[in-house]
Amino acid sequence: MACSACAGSGEKTLCLPGPNGPTVTVYLVSHGWHAGIVVKRADISNAVWPEQLDFPMSKFLEVGWGDRDYYQTPAPGWGVTLKAALLPTESVLHIVSFDDAVLAYFPRSEVIEIQLSKPGFERLSRYISASYSKDVSGKSIPLGPGLYGVSQMYLSTETYHLFNTCNVWSARAIKQAGCPITPAVTVTVESLMSRARGFGRLIQSVSTTPDFRAE
DSSP, rough: OOOSSSSSSTTTGSOOOOSSOEEEEEEEEOOOSOEEEEEGGGGOOTTTTTGGGGSSTTTTTEEEEHHHHHHHSSOOOOOHHHHHSSSSSSEEEEEEEEHHHHHHTTTTTTTTEEEEHHHHHHHHHHHHHHHHOOOSOOBBBBBOSHHHHEEEEEEEEEEEETTTHHHHHHHHHHHHHHHHOOOOOOOOOHHHHHHHOOOOOOOESSOOOOOOOOO
16 A cells, blocks of 8 residues: 655645556564664665665665664663653664565564655655764764664664654654654554554564564
8 A cells, every 4th residue: 555645735746646656665664662664775865865875785774763772782771761761862773784575584573565656755765864963074973783684873863752752753754755644643663553554555464573682
């Protein structure tokens, strides 16, 4: 199913074309407490999202966002968890590159396929690229390897807090692409995935989704 709502008033070019119009496929992958957005590298414009060139050999990129300390702690305790939930904190982008088919790489995760218009996908790409914090030379700021696979953490410009969670960030990203979703009501992964099923196609369902650290 395709996203057919406009991303903003007057932005009709972001609406999906007719049934035979060109589309770009992205995926929303649930990891139990947060969701990642998977895109195909070949669909990304270097000018729009230049940071993806850090993974020149990969077929897919998964993008996640979240609290800096929680995301970078292999086994976060209650202190880190409560700080992430209750206090405004720094955030990071988590980029994972892989070549396997999406369902093969995430065999135990719920996966929703979303069709976007090309302008919508460009808006999604710009939103992701704008989330990277930059140094004085304009380059993104890597913070070390990610949590699984060939991956990398980057410092983000945004602030994490109870009402701006990883799932709200993902909802804002796909809303930018033209999808009919209200980020404010997607604080949990369950609420995000439930609403995404309304305009996306569920291609893999699991009864129990593990935390992404188990992937």
